[in-house]
Amino acid sequence: MHVRGAGLAEEVRAANGGRGVDLVLDPLGAAALDLDLDLLAPGGRIVLFGNASGAGPAPLPPLTRLLGANATLTGFSHGGLLVQAPAKVAAAVRRALDLLATGALATPVTVLPDLVDVPAAHDLLAAGRGEGKYVVALNP
Template identity: 80%
Template sequence: MRALVMTEAGGAEHSHVLDLEPPRPGPGQIAIDVTHAGLNFVDVMARRGDGGYTAAWPHHPGKEVAGTVRALGAGVTGPAVGTPVVAATRTGGLARVAVADAALTVPVPDGVPPHVAATTPLGLATTLLLLTDAGRFAPGESVLVHSASGGIGTAVARLLPHLGGGRLLGTVGRPEKAEAARRHGYDAVHARGTDPADLAARLRAANGGRGIDLVLDPLGTAALDLDLDLLAPGGRIVLFGNAGGGVPDPLPPLPRLLGANATITGFSHNGLLTHAPAKVAAAIRRALDLLATGALDTPVTVLPDLTAVPAAHDLLAAGRAEGKYVVALH
């Protein structure tokens, strides 16, 4: 079977499409004939060699797939071979055959195309969990998202109206990305320039002068000062990434948190896969159900085959990607 393999830390030069033996499901696992797999920034972090994103080289990237059940491992009674499913794979999703825990494999309801279903195990599930479980979003609250034009950023814009809506603000790393985020549904988007005070003033003005209730921040600690400045009393900041790589700064001193009545929460999809897989599976099901109603529109860019993935990872690595990318594997 064809699979994307990263042989060492670095760039696209170390990503190769190889012909490998298909993996077999172990106990409690399911093997899936993959038709579509989602691309995610976490694969780029592994490729860069960021600490904690790969246990060893070669690395087999890919953490979300759609396809059909190929084989059941010991102790697994369903879904039946041939059933359309999606799954959160720990590694190896960017391959024609992937293996996932049965607990993280979910049947796809009628009416959800596989290239869209492939965005649910990591992308849409994470977005739902960020807003609900970690962010405790309540209808009508204001939300600020950094990296608003990316995969998670655009998914927030698509999902928020289904959770009750609220004012949605975003930041992007380059001014030319602001329009893309607005097209996906952001009310206001500003580039993170060199003047944080000016950015804070613009974002506050865009929220009618009020503090922001929920901030979703994948930028390590780089924007944390800004987040705290903008936060409404009782507001929540969810830290869920470290896009720039490197060692994040320590969290702000306690008086700053007390004074701001701030909650800072960490979120890790990978952590939940290990410690609370049922939460991830429930979020995947909820995303699929929303998609099946036809009410949730999530545009994706479909790459024709695995050979196109390293260049797409380059776009993500350079901060030049827009929206969500999926690769076709059939």
């Protein structure tokens, strides 16, 4: 599935037995809220946890769609949680580091051998085809 292509909601429903998903985690902010609602199953939840779209303040969400779907829209701020519950954040970071250390959680890493390879990697990421982390190997 390509997240930037048309028909994403239909593809997701086809892959999910004809129904939407129970949870949408959206780092784009309210800019993709209509798509989030298209993806959502009745009674589902949308969690906005960033504003990667860079959009300015958004209008109110389409309340009739939220209410009609018995959907929940909520937000999450890592910075806010760090201030409100630092022990909870520390425990979550410890757990994530433990999962990384045991190999239970992995991030694909692509090593770029030279700076001249950076534009091609950037193009992959901009097109939504890049995965994981990209590292440039700078050898003096």
